[in-house]
Amino acid sequence: MTTESVPASEDLLRRLAPQVLGALVRRYGHFDAAEDAVQEALLAAARQWPAEGRPDHPRGWLIRVASRRLTDQLRSEDARRRREETAAALTPRDAFVEPPPGESRTPAEDDTLALLFLCCHAELSPEARIALTLRAVGGLTTAEIARAFLVPEATMGQRISRAKRRIKASGAPFGIPHDGRDQDQDQGKEPDQDPHGAAERAERLADVLQVLYLIFNEGYTATSGRDLRRADLAAEVIRLTRAVHVRLPADGEVAGLLALMLLTDARRDARTAPDGSLVPLAEQDRTRWDRAAISEGVALVSDALTHTPLGPYQLRAAIAAVHDEAASDEDTDWAEILALYEVLMRLVPGPVERLGHAVAVAMVHGPRQALVLLAALDHDDRLAGHHRLEAVRAHLLEMAGDRAAARAAYAKAAGLTLSVPERRYLQLRAARIAD
Incomplete structure (x- = not known):
């Protein structure tokens, strides 16, 4: 002691x-x-x-x-x-x-990584796998997970409880699933084909990556509380994603997710002012961005885009790379970002992707066209009552010169978020328009 x-x-x-x-x-x-x-x-x-x-x-x-x-x-x-x-x-x-000072557990010895795959077992539904992993591995509360999934807290609590019981009843082994290729490759042999094993691992890996992505998002921008981010959570999930990448170096989506995290987390020091208030991307001091992380992220996504099948995480990382490589906000290549979003939405036409696409449309074709796209999301139940939709709407209305509507949208968004820094930022935007 x-x-x-x-x-x-x-x-x-x-x-x-x-x-x-x-x-x-x-x-x-x-x-x-x-x-x-x-x-x-x-x-x-x-x-x-x-x-x-x-x-x-x-x-x-x-x-x-x-x-x-x-x-x-x-x-x-x-x-x-x-x-x-x-x-x-x-x-x-x-x-x-604990490991001796200066030493760390290897990916194969990391129980947390094995726990990730256990929580993503095929016996569970995709929603249950992700929820259980966020709870057991990510350490998120049931309320935080519910907000990430845009469902009531009681619904999420029942989902997690059922997942625990199903894991217990399944007798699932603790460990990372193999498809017969890892050991063969380690021994210099031609890999055997095991379609069933490969399919099982691919399915569980997809859920593992989604879980890691959700946990990273919670660490990078906390959904509630006084702090904008949870640095420990973001750092831990980057470590876990590195461990998966070491084990599966040829998987383009694993590399894409790691690249996305590095390219996004590279901006962390510039995201807050000395008083802890939020600094939007367009106003950040880019000299404070982590150039080593950006270089690593760009190299990862460039290699993945060149040598592996295209996937959503690679496209998201490519969008982040365009932002990070721009010398200033004015130098951002929004046309390229818009083109990447167009491809991304063909693979993943989700509400978050559509929000990002609307912003890119506004920057290339003007806010009025983007507001038309945004109106279509008003009927998407996954965004009902979520502050991000109103925050993007406020930004587009401000760009369009509709000050009164923008002010109202900022105020509405501020009332919907549970994050203190985000709420203060949105309230400040509304106040500035009023002046």
């Missing part, structure tokens, strides 16, 4: 929770019971660490405590015995320890 009294960091516990859960599921199975044990260990840390000091190896401490809670639950539901296990939490650490 450290000698000083150190509070249990909410960010640290959020980051460690999926790693601890992965370790327990790998060792014991019992997904649902393991999650309960991890939650108890996190509560124990929140109580004990402020008074007794943070342990030298927080992850090992949490795994040890959670393991004891889980084994106790598997033996008996007796509450007295669980309380006794809490008192034993601070015994000398065992084999569950």
Whole structure:
């Protein structure tokens, strides 16, 4: 233990929770019971660490405590015995320890990565896979996941509960699925064809990538709270996506997603002013962008577009690259962005893609034409009550010179978002128009 009294960091516990859960599921199975044990260990840390000091190896401490809670639950539901296990939490650490300083777990050893694939098992529906992974691996609350899916919180809670029960009943193995090609390639052999295994992994990989994308979006722009972003969440999901890319280096969509994250996250330091307020892309100081991340992202997406089948993540990354490579907002090649959106919408005609397309149309052909496109989204239930639709509408109305309508749309968007920085930004835009 450290000698000083150190509070249990909410960010640290959020980051460690999926790693601890992965370790327990790998060792014991019992997904649902393991999650309960991890939650108890996190509560124990929140109580004990402020008074007794943070342990030298927080992850090992949490795994040890959670393991004891889980084994106790598997033996008996007796509450007295669980309380006794809490008192034993601070015994000398065992084999569950953090890697030595300067070392890290390899992708093959990363329980969190295996947990990703477990949550995306074929026994679950696509919606359930994504929701469960966001909860177990991403550490998002049920309310946050519900907002990401644009569904009621109660609906999402039921979906997650059913997914846990289905995982438990399926007896799904803990690990990353193989299709017979990985081992052959590692041994220098010609890969065997296993269509069933390849199809299963491809399906689960698609859901894994969508989950990683949603978690990154929540980390980059938090849907609620006082902070614009959750840096720990964004950093963790980039790490996980790198791990998937290392394991599947020839997959163009994995490379495209990693590129998209790097190209987007490269702007993080310029997105907020010193007071924490939001700075829109057009007004950001581009000298503060991470040029190394941009170079890596551009190289990844360029290689993927050249050598692999075209996919949505590659196109999204290409759009981000056009923004990042422009010397200024005025130098942005909006015609190229519009062309990329046209292709993207043929692959994924979703509401978010249509919003981005409308902005690109406004920049190339003018806001009036874009507002016509936007009106068609008013009847899309997936965007009902979402602030982004009104925020884009306000921006287009402001471009068109309709100040009164723009002010009303900004005010409406501000009332819909739960993010404090976004709300303040939208309120400020409305106030500026009023002046």
